[in-house]
Amino acid sequence: MLVRSLDEIKGTERDVEGGNWNSRRLLLAGDKMGFSLHDTILREGTTTPIHYQNHLEAVYCIEGHATVELVPSGEKFEIKPGTVYALDKNDKHLLTAHVDTRMVCVFNPPVVGNEVHDENGVYPAATDS
Template sequence: MIVRNIKEIINSKYDVSGENWSSRRLLLHKDGMGFSMTETIIKKGTETYIWYKNHFEACYCIEGEGEVEIADKDGNKTGEIYKIYPGILYALDKHDKHYLRATSSDMRLVCTFNPPLTGEEIHDEEGTYPAIAE
């Protein structure tokens, strides 16, 4: 059984941050579950371009408000916007390019990734995490 306390992850190497977000990596590839799980905070008033071309991601909002705007194949905003607030899940089932925004407050999400993250990934210039090397 795996039991973890978020307090042990905060300020460890598995508490990873970018300019607009922080991600606490709870379950990782090394745990052998076939997926990873994070608690991610998106900072109020920010917008982040993301494209998980190597991963599928599902996010469940537990705090705050924001939105996801779908982007086209070139990364241009399409105007297709989904409001995110507590109780909403969104899943990027087509490796969707998208913009993630926190609007009226910081937004807290519980996210799963398949394939799982190793724990120290950050978005590259394409908004992507690298594929895991088996």
């Protein structure tokens, strides 16, 4: 059994700084769960272009307020505590934090560790770990 606390993650290699966000990676590919689990803070006033071409992601908001805008359709969704959204079609989107916003994110396949978005908002393809 794995038991890990957020306090253990903070300040380690699992505490990944992404500019507009900070992702504390509770479970990674090396944990052999088949998914990764992240506690992520989006910074107030930021907009992050994201296009997970190599991963599916589900996101559950636990604090704050954000908007997800699908690209290119422009369709927008308000994200508040208690809201989940799932990028089930590798949806290209813009994620805007209206205040500091805390999300719990699940990735399949799992991320390996210190991935950050490239210039197109993509995480690299998963590798075996």
